[in-house]
Amino acid sequence: MKILVTGGTGYIGSHTVLSLQEAGHDVVVIDNLVNSSEESLRRVAELSGRAAEFHHVDLVDEAAVERVFAASPIDAVIHFAGLKAVGESVREPLRYYHNNLVGTLNLIRVMDRHDVRSIVFSSSATVYGEHNPIPYVEKMEIGANNPYGRTKEQIEDILSDLGAADTRWHIALLRYFNPVGAHPSGRIGEDPQGIPNNLVPFIAQVAVGRREKLMVFGGDYDTPDGTCLRDYIHVVDLAEGHVAALNYVADRTGVFRWNLGSGKGSSVLEVLRSFEKAVGQPIPYEITGRRAGDLPAFWADATSALADLSWSTTKTVDQMCEDHWRWQKNNPQGYGN
Ligand SMILES: NC(=O)c1ccc[n+]([C@@H]2O[C@H](COP(=O)([O-])OP(=O)(O)OC[C@H]3O[C@@H](n4cnc5c(N)ncnc54)[C@H](O)[C@@H]3O)[C@@H](O)[C@H]2O)c1
Numbered sequence: 001m002k003i004l005v006t007g008g009t010g011y012i013g014s015h016t017v018l019s020l021q022e023a024g025h026d027v028v029v030i031d032n033l034v035n036s037s038e039e040s041l042r043r044v045a046e047l048s049g050r051a052a053e054f055h056h057v058d059l060v061d062e063a064a065v066e067r068v069f070a071a072s073p074i075d076a077v078i079h080f081a082g083l084k085a086v087g088e089s090v091r092e093p094l095r096y097y098h099n100n101l102v103g104t105l106n107l108i109r110v111m112d113r114h115d116v117r118s119i120v121f122s123s124s125a126t127v128y129g130e131h132n133p134i135p136y137v138e139k140m141e142i143g144a145n146n147p148y149g150r151t152k153e154q155i156e157d158i159l160s161d162l163g164a165a166d167t168r169w170h171i172a173l174l175r176y177f178n179p180v181g182a183h184p185s186g187r188i189g190e191d192p193q194g195i196p197n198n199l200v201p202f203i204a205q206v207a208v209g210r211r212e213k214l215m216v217f218g219g220d221y222d223t224p225d226g227t228c229l230r231d232y233i234h235v236v237d238l239a240e241g242h243v244a245a246l247n248y249v250a251d252r253t254g255v256f257r258w259n260l261g262s263g264k265g266s267s268v269l270e271v272l273r274s275f276e277k278a279v280g281q282p283i284p285y286e287i288t289g290r291r292a293g294d295l296p297a298f299w300a301d302a303t304s305a306l307a308d309l310s311w312s313t314t315k316t317v318d319q320m321c322e323d324h325w326r327w328q329k330n331n332p333q334g335y336g337n
């Protein structure tokens, strides 16, 4: 099949382009490069031996998206493109709603006009909000507590309404837990711009000497070691989850929701210890106050993805840290070197 990947030069997108090519698909990428570099695709091509077709296009520009669909026949879409920083979304809500919602509406309107009605969408565990018990199960009522999360929830609603109104659509909503790691080659990985918001990229930059120490946000939670628990998932497992979801919806219409996580929580200090093991030396850290909005613990109920997609995670937190470290060590400045 020919798959259009929006946001395909980004962290999860680039790993998914590689998995798609390895599964034999042709790939077309749309990205506006607001948070990524085309270098990722050059390296993906090096690894797979086949080049993806790249369009430097902003999804907010509907005419430009239309031109991409007019130029090549697309069979299905995996939609990663979006802004993703929770704190930034609180400060700049309009930018987030405009980019994520208008971009998605343009994409699905153009898809509809071109009779392309298969889409796999990047949602997030953040849609479960603060009110649900753990582990999170797909049938729970969702309700995000920040603008970024609300864009995910609203896009889930839009796609669900669309699937209900027009039964020709094949829709997969994938709720990711905490993606970390990198391709084991160390050639592609996460390249955050500015100060990393997320735990593992921050630890990696401390380990490589770009930052002084990790601040652990809160050591007094009601958890085994006092630090928060999250469900970390290797980005290559996550990429494979997209290929599995795409295959599942290919011959089924309707709207499907799956958690993509391991089903297991790991603490901040456990992740730090794994990363230290990968690096082979201690990583400086300090326990400080809690970060506003953080939940003490959450992880996925991962049984639906296993039952429906025969997909489950295969890689441990140790492997995530080893692969993340290989990428960071070989590319201390990310793609910028
Ligand atoms: N990384 C995570 O922790 C995480 C967790 C849950 C969900 N997600 C979601 O998964 C998706 C991919 O995340 P990622 O970590 O790879 O992020 P990323 O920033 O690396 O990738 C997103 C890509 O989308 C592009 N983009 C943004 N707005 C665009 C627009 N209007 N037009 C075209 N391209 C645009 C960016 O340039 C970037 O390459 C996002 O939708 C994100 O919200 C990520």
Ligand SMILES: O=c1ccn([C@@H]2O[C@H](COP(=O)(O)OP(=O)(O)O[C@H]3O[C@H](CO)[C@H](O)[C@H](O)[C@H]3O)[C@@H](O)[C@H]2O)c(=O)[nH]1
Pocket (backbone or CB within 6 Å): 084, 086, 124, 125, 126, 176, 177, 178, 197, 198, 199, 200, 202, 214, 215, 216, 217, 218, 227, 228, 229, 230, 268, 291, 294
């Ligand atoms: O410098 C840091 C960064 C993070 N943490 C802690 O590490 C844990 C993980 O934090 P991340 O920021 O890596 O991940 P979150 O679980 O907060 O959120 C991420 O995963 C969510 C889904 O699970 C959403 O997608 C969200 O958008 C995305 O940022 C949290 O306890 C956080 O307090 C630190 O102690 N120090």
